[in-house]
Each structure stands twice: as C-alpha cells, then as structure tokens.
Amino acid sequence: MEDHPRLRNTVLTIAGLVVLALVMAFIDRLAAADDPISGIVKFSSAMAMFAIWGVATVSLNLVNGTLGILSLGHHGFMLIGGYTTGLLILSDQARGRILDSARSQMTDATLGISISNWLEAFGLTGLTTDDTLWVRFLIAVFIGGLVAAVAGLLVGIPSLRLRGDYLAIVTFGFGEIIRLSASTRIVAPLTNGALGFPGVPQAFGNSTLWTFGFLAITVFVMAKLKYSSYGRAMEGIREDEIAAEAMGVNLAYHKVLGFAISAFFAGVAGGLWVSWLGGVRLDFFLFQLTFFFLVALSAGGTGSITGVLLGTALVVFVRQYGDPLEEQYAIATWLVIAAVTLAIGALGVLVFRYLQRLRPRLHPSIFVLLGAAGVALVISVIDPGFIEGSFRGFGMRAIFLSVLLIVIMVFRPEGITGRAEFSWAAVFRERRDQPTDEERAQDAWLTNPELAKRLEEAERAARGGPDDDESEEG
Amino acid sequence: MAMLEVSNLNKSFGGIQAMTDVGFSVEEGEILSVIGPNGAGKTTLFNLITGVYRPDSGDIRFEDRSLVGFKPNQIVDMGVARTFQNLRLFTHLSVLDNVLLPQHHKLRSTWMSAVFRTPGYRRQEREMREFAMEKLAFFGPRLMSYRLHQPVMMLSYANRRRSEIARAMATGAKLLLLDEPSAGMNPKETTEITGIIRRMRDEGGYTILLVEHKMNLVGEISDRVLVLDYGQKIAEGSYQDVVNDPKVVEAYLGKKAEDADSDGELPA
Numbered sequence: 001m002e003d004h005p006r007l008r009n010t011v012l013t014i015a016g017l018v019v020l021a022l023v024m025a026f027i028d029r030l031a032a033a034d035d036p037i038s039g040i041v042k043f044s045s046a047m048a049m050f051a052i053w054g055v056a057t058v059s060l061n062l063v064n065g066t067l068g069i070l071s072l073g074h075h076g077f078m079l080i081g082g083y084t085t086g087l088l089i090l091s092d093q094a095r096g097r098i099l100d101s102a103r104s105q106m107t108d109a110t111l112g113i114s115i116s117n118w119l120e121a122f123g124l125t126g127l128t129t130d131d132t133l134w135v136r137f138l139i140a141v142f143i144g145g146l147v148a149a150v151a152g153l154l155v156g157i158p159s160l161r162l163r164g165d166y167l168a169i170v171t172f173g174f175g176e177i178i179r180l181s182a183s184t185r186i187v188a189p190l191t192n193g194a195l196g197f198p199g200v201p202q203a204f205g206n207s208t209l210w211t212f213g214f215l216a217i218t219v220f221v222m223a224k225l226k227y228s229s230y231g232r233a234m235e236g237i238r239e240d241e242i243a244a245e246a247m248g249v250n251l252a253y254h255k256v257l258g259f260a261i262s263a264f265f266a267g268v269a270g271g272l273w274v275s276w277l278g279g280v281r282l283d284f285f286l287f288q289l290t291f292f293f294l295v296a297l298s299a300g301g302t303g304s305i306t307g308v309l310l311g312t313a314l315v316v317f318v319r320q321y322g323d324p325l326e327e328q329y330a331i332a333t334w335l336v337i338a339a340v341t342l343a344i345g346a347l348g349v350l351v352f353r354y355l356q357r358l359r360p361r362l363h364p365s366i367f368v369l370l371g372a373a374g375v376a377l378v379i380s381v382i383d384p385g386f387i388e389g390s391f392r393g394f395g396m397r398a399i400f401l402s403v404l405l406i407v408i409m410v411f412r413p414e415g416i417t418g419r420a421e422f423s424w425a426a427v428f429r430e431r432r433d434q435p436t437d438e439e440r441a442q443d444a445w446l447t448n449p450e451l452a453k454r455l456e457e458a459e460r461a462a463r464g465g466p467d468d469d470e471s472e473e474g
Numbered sequence: 475m476a477m478l479e480v481s482n483l484n485k486s487f488g489g490i491q492a493m494t495d496v497g498f499s500v501e502e503g504e505i506l507s508v509i510g511p512n513g514a515g516k517t518t519l520f521n522l523i524t525g526v527y528r529p530d531s532g533d534i535r536f537e538d539r540s541l542v543g544f545k546p547n548q549i550v551d552m553g554v555a556r557t558f559q560n561l562r563l564f565t566h567l568s569v570l571d572n573v574l575l576p577q578h579h580k581l582r583s584t585w586m587s588a589v590f591r592t593p594g595y596r597r598q599e600r601e602m603r604e605f606a607m608e609k610l611a612f613f614g615p616r617l618m619s620y621r622l623h624q625p626v627m628m629l630s631y632a633n634r635r636r637s638e639i640a641r642a643m644a645t646g647a648k649l650l651l652l653d654e655p656s657a658g659m660n661p662k663e664t665t666e667i668t669g670i671i672r673r674m675r676d677e678g679g680y681t682i683l684l685v686e687h688k689m690n691l692v693g694e695i696s697d698r699v700l701v702l703d704y705g706q707k708i709a710e711g712s713y714q715d716v717v718n719d720p721k722v723v724e725a726y727l728g729k730k731a732e733d734a735d736s737d738g739e740l741p742a
Contacts, residue, residue: 221589228588229599232571233578236564243562246524248550248579248645257585419566433568433623442615 009424017216024208031208044208045276046320050313051211052272055218056289057296057312058305059265064294065303066226067258068238070168072290073155073175074266079182079285080151081144081267083191086200086280088115088140089133094199103195105188113190115139137204137275141214145267151178152263153256160255163241175290183282196281205275214272218265222305223421225261234258238303292319295401299408301415306422311415315401322397330390335380342373345407352411475538477502477681478523478554478649483532485522485705492518493529493705500649500683505675507684507692507713510702511725516685517559519702520651523683524556525549536649551579555647557638559654559685565627569617569637572626573606576645609643612670612678632663636670643674649681650674656688668694689717701725 024047030037031044056078063071087110090098095111098104115136116128127135159170181187183194204210225231233254236244245251274280292315300311329337346369353361408415420426435443444452476499485493493515500506508516521527523534525546534541541549555576564572581588581602583595610617613636621629626637635655642650655671656664668691674680686692692699692713699716701709703725709716716722 224589224591225585228585228591228595229574229578229581229583229602230585230588232567232575235567235571236575236578239564239566240562242526243558243564244575245546246526246550246556246558246562247576247641248547248555249575250545250547250579261585433620433625433628435620439619446614446616 012424020212020216021209024212027208042320045206046316047208048206048211048276049320050316051208051215052205052269052276053293053296053316054215054309054312055211055265055272056269057293057300057308058215058218058222059262059269060290060293061297061302061305061308062222062225062234062258062262062265064297065308066231066234066238067255069160069255069259070164070171071259071262072168072172072287072294073178074262074293075285075287075289076155076175076178077148077152077263077266078270078273078289079179081141081148081270082274082285083144083182083270083280084147084267085137085140085144085271086197086274087113087190088143089137089201089275090114090197090199091201092116094197097199098192098197105185105193105195106197107189110189133201133203134210137201141268141271144271145264148267148270149260149264152260152266156256156259156263160252160259172287175287179282179285179287191280194282196279196284198279200274200277200279202275202278205272205277211272211276214268218268219305219309221261221265226305230254230257295405297415299405299415301417301419303419304415304417304421306420307415307417310417314404318397318401318404322400325396325400326393328390328392331388332380332383334391334393335376339373339376339380342369342376346370346373348407476500477504477537478683479533479535480519480523481533481535483519483522483534484530485518485527486530491705493522495532496702496705496707497532498700498707498710500681502648502681503675503679504697505671505682505684505695507686507696507699508702509686509689509692509699509716510708513704514702514725515705516702517653518705520556520653520683520685523549523651524554547579550576550645550647553646553648554651555642555645555649556651557642557653557655559657561634561638563626563634563638563641566625568623568625569610569629570603570606570622572637572641573610573644574602576641577602577605580646605646606644609640612643612674613640632659635659635667639667639670639674643678643680648679649683651683651685653685654687655684656686656691664688664691667691671695693717 027040027044027047030040056074060071060074063069090111095114098106099108099111119125119127119136126132155171155174159167159174162170182191185193226235233244233249236247236249237251237254241251270285273284277284293312296311296315297308298311299314300309301307346366349363349366349369350361352358353363412418425432441452441456444455478500480499481497483493483496484491496515496519498506508519510516518527522529523541525541525544525548529542532542536549536552536554539552541552541554544552564575567575581598583592583598587595607618610622616633617636617640621633626634629637635658639650639652639655642652652671656667659667671682671684672695675682684692684696696713698711699709699713700707701716701719701722703721708721708725709719711719
C-alpha cells in the first residue's frame with residue numbers, strides 16, 4: 001500500500017512552511033520599518049486579513065463542505081470569540097479610559113476579568129509584562145475559541161436535528177440572536193452594549209507571521225480531520241445521511257462534533273479579527289461577514305480546503321484592493337473600463353471554450369462581447385456632449401465581486417477547485433486512480449477475453465515472431 | 475437458538491397495514507430469501523429490522539437482544555447491516571473510503587488522537603485498511619488496485635452493486651440484509667453475484683437475509699424461502715415447496731379464471 005513517497009512529501013511541506021514563515025516575517029519587518037516601502041503596510045494588512053478570514057472560512061468549510069450542512073451563523077461564533085479575546089487582553093490603559101468614559105456600561109468588576117490579573121493571582125508576574133503579551137494573547141484566543149465552541153454545542157445540540165433549509169434558517173437565527181444579545185443590558189457590563197470597546201492590542205492581528213501561523217494550525221487540524229476516520233464519517237453524512245446511519249455512523253454525535261470544532265476556530269478567527277481591527281464593536285460582526293465567507297466557499301470550491309483559501313484570497317483582495325473601482329471618474333473613463341472588462345470577458349469565453357474543447361471555438365457570444373466593447377470604446381473616443389460628467393462608482397467593489405461569482409457559478413459551478421485538494425502527489429502527477437498497463441490488460445481479460453486475446457496476439461506480432469512463453473488462459 | 479427471531483411484527487402507515495403478524499427466524503449460517511410481489515412489504519421488513527422504522531407491535535430479537543427502539547447505527551453496532559435496493563453509496567468518495575467508512579463505528583480513538591495520528595489511531599487505521607481489502611477481495615480484482623482510489627460515481631453499475639455489498643460486509647456485521655443484490659445486473663453478472671453470496675456464507679461466515687426478484691438466483695442459493703404478500707407471510711419453506719404452493723402462485727399470477735371473484739376484478 002505504501003506507494004506514496006511519504007518522506008518526500010513531509011520534507012516538501014516543512015520546507016514550504018519554512019519559506020512561507022520567512023516571507024511573512026520579512027513582510028512584517030518591511031511593514032514595521034521606520035520608512036516602509038510604499039504599499040507594503042496595506043499589503044501586509046491585506047495578507048493578515050486573508051489569513052484571519054482564512055481561519056474563519058476553513059472552519060466554516062468543515063460544516064458547510066465536509067458535513068454538508070448549510071450554516072449561516074458563523075459570525076455569531078466569531079463575535080463570541082472576538083468579545084472574549086478582546087475583554088481578556090485589554091491593556092490597563094484602555095481599561096482606565098473605558099472606566100473614565102461617561103457612556104461606559106462596563107464596571108470595575110467586569111473590567112477586572114483579564115488574563116494579566118489571573119496570571120498575577122497565580123504569581124506569574126513574569127508573564128504580565130509588555131514583552132510577554134503574546135503569551136496572554138495566545139491564552140485569550142484559546143479561551144475565546146473554547147467559549148465559542150461551548151456556544152456551538154449549545155446551538156448545535158437542539159438545532160442539528162433539523163435538515164436542509166430549516167437548519168440554515170435556525171443557524172442564521174442563532175447567529176443573529178448571539179449578535180443582538182451582545183448589546184442587551186444583561187451582558188452590557190461585559191460587552192459595553194452596542195458601543196463596544198477600543199484598545200485591543202493590534203500587534204498580532206496585523207502581523208502576517210502571527211495570523212499565518214494561526215491559519216497554518218487551522219489548516220493542519222482541518223486537513224488531518226478531513227482525512228481521518230472522523231472526516232470520512234462526516235463526508236458520509238454529507239453524501240447520504242440515511243446510508244451513513246445504516247453504516248453505523250452516529251449522526252447526531254458527528255454533526256455536533258463538527259459544529260463545535262468549527263465554532264472553536266470561528267472563535268479563534270474572531271479573536272484575531274478584533275486584534276486586526278483594534279477594538280470590539282457590534283458592527284464588526286454583521287451577517288455580512290458570514291455572507292462573504294459563503295461567497296469565498298462557493299467561489300473557491302465548497303469542501304476543498306485549498307479551494308476555500310483561494311476563494312478567500314479572491315474576496316479579501318477584491319475588498320482591500322478594489323477601492324480604485326469606487327472612485328469618481330469621467331463617464332468616458334468608465335466606458336473604457338467597461339470596454340476592457342468586456343474584452344477580457346470575450347477572451348475568457350474563448351479560453352474556456354478552448355480548454356473545454358467546445359465547438360465552435362468562436363461562439364457568437366464572443367462577438368457580442370467584443371462588439372459591445374467596441375461600441376463602448378468608440379463612444380468614449382467620440383466623446384459626444386450628452387455623456388459628459390462624472391460618476392462615482394459607489395459599491396462597485398461589491399458589484400465586481402458579485403459578477404465574478406456569477407461568472408464562476410456559470411462556468412464552473414463547483415468552484416475554482418471543485419472538491420479537489422492540493423497534494424504533492426498531484427503536483428508530481430502521481431495518480432493512483434488510473435490503471436497501469438498491466439491492470440488495463442487484466443481489466444480487458446475480465447470484461448472481454450476474446451478481444452484481449454486478439455490484442456495480445458497483435459502485440460506479439462508487432463514485436464516480431466511468437467514468444468516461447470505459454471499464453472495465459474482466460 | 476436462532477440468530478434472528480422476528481415475532482408478531484405489525485406496522486401500519488396511516489390506514490395501510492404494511493406488515494401484519496409476520497414472524498420467522500433465521501438460523502446462523504443460513505441464507506433466507508424473502509420474496510413476494512411488488513409492495514408485499516419486503517423492504518419494509520428490512521427497514522423494521524434495521525431500525526429505520528419502529529414496529530407498532532411485535533419483537534425483533536438478534537442474538538437474544540431486542541432490536542426494537544434502537545437507532546440504525548446502534549443496530550449496526552450489534553451486528554446487523556444492510557444494503558439498499560436503489561444504491562446509496564457515498565458517490566463522491568473513493569471505493570476504499572466507502573469500505574473504510576462503515577468501520578468507523580468500531581474506532582476506539584477520540585477525534586483528537588485521530589487529528590494527531592497517535593500510534594493507536596494509526597494501528598486501527600491500518601487494521602481497517604486490511605479488513606477493507608479482505609472484504610473487497612471477495613469480488614476479485616474488480617474493485618482492487620487502481621479502482622480503490624476512484625470515486626464510486628466513476629464505477630459501472632455492477633461494480634457499484636459490488637461496492638454496496640462490500641460496504642455492508644465491512645461493518646463487521648454477522649447478519650447481512652441484502653436488498654435485491656442483483657437488480658440491474660446482466661445474467662453473467664447475476665451468476666457471479668450468486669457465487670459471491672454463497673461464498674460470503676461459506677467462507678465469510680455471514681448469515682444472509684435476501685430480498686430478490688430473480689427466481690433462478692433465489693432457487694439456487696436459498697436454504698429457505700419466505701413469501702410475503704400484502705404484508706402477510708403466506709408461505710415459508712424450501713424453494714421447491716414454496717414455488718409450488720398454490721397461495722404463492724396466486725399471489726404472483728392471480729387465480730385461475732374459474733376461481734376468480736364473481737365481479738371479475740383482476741388481482742393486483
């Protein structure tokens with residue numbers, strides 16, 4: 001069975017991770033330098049955001065992709081993790097400022113909940129300095145994840161008896177309940193109501209090295225889980241619940257387990273997210289967040305960790321680098337942009353038809369797209385008086401993302417990667433699901449001995465002269 | 475003591491009495507076929523035994539433990555597994571995964587040790603693989619080698635049927651309920667599957683409860699045959715006895731013209 005070069009794969013993976021870590025550390029250094037290279041700060045923060053959202057989407061993928069349950073409450077679990085981490089890691093100065101603020105609903109007691117205080121109580125004062133903030137951050141994120149996982153259990157146990165659309169609605173409802181309860185008076189001493197609180201240290205959420213470290217751990221756990229017996233059972237539930245149960249899979253247990261693990265990592269993502277943003281506020285955790293995760297999942301390939309990360313990269317980079325689309329341009333400029341987009345679309349259709357070997361290669365739609373691009377270009381060049389003026393592309397980023405999603409759904413409904421995963425075996429083109437020549441011959445014997453015999457004879461004749469070996473009996 | 479004992483089983487769906495006072499037993503190492511016209515309640519019987527439905531009354535005892543009230547996955551744990559009439563394979567998973575998955579309920583590792591691949595988990599995974607290969611070997615080279623890694627949706631229909639049976643065997647159950655294992659197979663493949671079912675009993679040590687429509691298959695391998703019609707047991711015994719039973723002939727072909735009801739209505 002061991003036809004997989006394991007050692008080679010492990011070495012390559014570790015080498016890849018080391019290179020990645022070095023690159024991330026380098027980006028961090030550049031961004032933190034006194035005189036950063038132009039754009040590097042923005043790039044590093046976009047990379048960190050990608051990693052944080054990656055933690056969230058990869059964990060959502062466990063429920064939506066591996067278990068096949070549509071969950072819409074991910075932002076709720078992120079919120080729980082975010083608020084917990086934020087409160088636990090708040091610096092003393094920030095606490096003081098919150099207490100001084102007139103509108104603060106937080107009290108001395110609730111603000112006393114902090115990792116530093118706990119560590120001091122245990123006499124570990126060495127861990128409460130500024131240099132050791134990372135220890136406290138790790139503890140805080142871990143606790144945030146645990147609290148979210150407990151919430152996941154509480155939400156999951158009653159709701160996972162439902163199926164399909166009903167379950168989606170319930171998870172959405174729970175997500176919103178969590179979000180809205182955070183602003184109620186009962187928990188306001190902990191959450192500061194709708195205002196939230198600033199002052200969460202940003203050193204980790206904005207560091208590409210740290211966030212990619214968390215992403216690497218998440219991907220490790222999710223990938224190992226997916227390719228374990230538990231992952232198989234969960235995929236079985238996705239494929240066919242009735243058959244999975246008839247094959248001995250405990251449906252409730254595995255659904256709740258997947259839901260809780262997913263919620264744990266959502267909580268971790270929430271903790272990183274508040275650190276990226278530098279504060280905790282109710283509107284950092286809108287349903288929009290889950291919506292963007294779902295876009296990333298569908299665009300990348302639901303069920304595939306590789307695909308989900310690609311989809312996340314797409315969403316994050318369109319969001320972070322799409323601002324030129326939202327600026328004010330003359331209508332003539334917009335026409336040029338439209339012409340270029342249409343031309344790219346025409347090229348895309350051509351490439352798609354070529355790759356898919358569709359006939360005719362030059363489909364009429366290509367000419368329609370090119371014609372429209374030409375018309376737009378001509379109008380912008382002539383620049384007739386009636387189209388003068390300018391237009392601000394407000395919301396163009398979202399429109400661009402939506403159009404991109406539509407295009408992916410039309411041409412590749414399973415997402416960029418489908419269910420396929422990245423693997424070294426695929427890189428080296430080691431396919432185990434294709435027959436060797438020997439196996440092909442054996443197949444031929446099984447299905448059609450006559451034909452196989454004739455083929456063998458033809459081959460022997462081609463080799464020149466009959467062999468002395470006895471021919472096999474069918 | 476019989477391996478499986480079913481007594482006075484009743485089940486109704488709304489106003490339809492799907493199962494009326496059915497009772498029979500399966501001895502260890504036996505092949506018992508359940509036959510009957512369409513809608514006779516054969517699949518309902520399977521669903522009752524495997525816990526998909528709960529009987530209204532009556533008892534199902536497997537190795538002297540009642541199966542009534544347990545969930546399908548718990549019944550698999552006790553040692554009863556089934557195949558489905560209209561294949562319910564995990565179509566996107568590979569053949570190997572399809573045969574490994576039913577062994578999951580035997581896994582004695584937490585999800586944490588599975589994620590971190592502890593030695594104990596690795597050993598169990600290796601054992602699961604060996605067990606899977608052992609079960610697949612029943613079907614010859616067809617499902618071995620490269621096909622192991624192909625998703626089931628790429629397989630031919632006959633190979634899917636074989637995978638479905640292999641999957642049920644891999645649960646580690648002692649009693650297998652095969653729901654039309656030869657449906658959709660050509661005569662050659664039917665002959666082959668007949669041989670495989672016999673070998674499953676002789677070499678694999680399985681006890682088999684079989685629903686089948688192909689009478690030549692039933693006649694060839696059954697130790698005993700149970701005939702159901704409208705949810706009632708109308709005959710039980712050796713194949714020869716049963717097919718000559720006038721009640722069975724009537725259930726399949728209807729009464730002779732002179733015996734038919736006066737209103738001339740055709741039996742369903």
